[in-house]
Amino acid sequence: DAGITQSPRHKVTETGTPVTLRCHQTENHRYMYWYRQDPGHGLRLIHYSYGVKDTDKGEVSDGYSVSRSKTEDFLLTLESATSSQTSVYFCAIRTGSSPLHFGNGTRLTVT
């Protein structure tokens, strides 16, 4: 898993509550990404970061925010969770010139 830890691994929350997912890397890779995976859609980019405090939006960023105050941690926040945000969330890192390496995901259910 290229030194990536996602937490929590599973979460069930209610509509309207805030949720924060954490991605932690054990090395000092500059680029970190958040994707969501849904049946029929594959993986879709939510947000990514190219350094501490440097972030940008992906194709499905509405309803999500991110923060990166340390190189090793990239946080994804759902300010007010909705049922459409029920999904599996994957964090990924870019290691040098190689393609992305992914964590094992967080399974989020919004009831």
Added chain:
Amino acid sequence: QKEVEQDPGPLSVPEGAIVSLNCTYSNSAFQYFMWYRQYSRKGPELLMYTYSSGNKEDGRFTAQVDKSSKYISLFIRDSQPSDSATYLCAMSVVRSNDYKLSFGAGTTVTVRA
């Protein structure tokens, strides 16, 4: 229309058969092509990647890219039950300050012992 199209299957083959997977894409700016394998309840793991048109081999796996037709393929020879997984194609336009991948929906493969 999605940028990357991939037949979701499912695909079921007997052990030892050749597995053939493919993706088509619409963005002619894509330059970098990858295949990922994803086991159930796990994250995608990189199998192969290439910049070039043509074939690239790695053991039992061959990746093929045809940029003129906007078509990529993955072949698995002598398939094993351990190859049962979902296979995702991915591609990107390589720029200096981002590295965003566009993924196919994934094809689920079962290799029967």
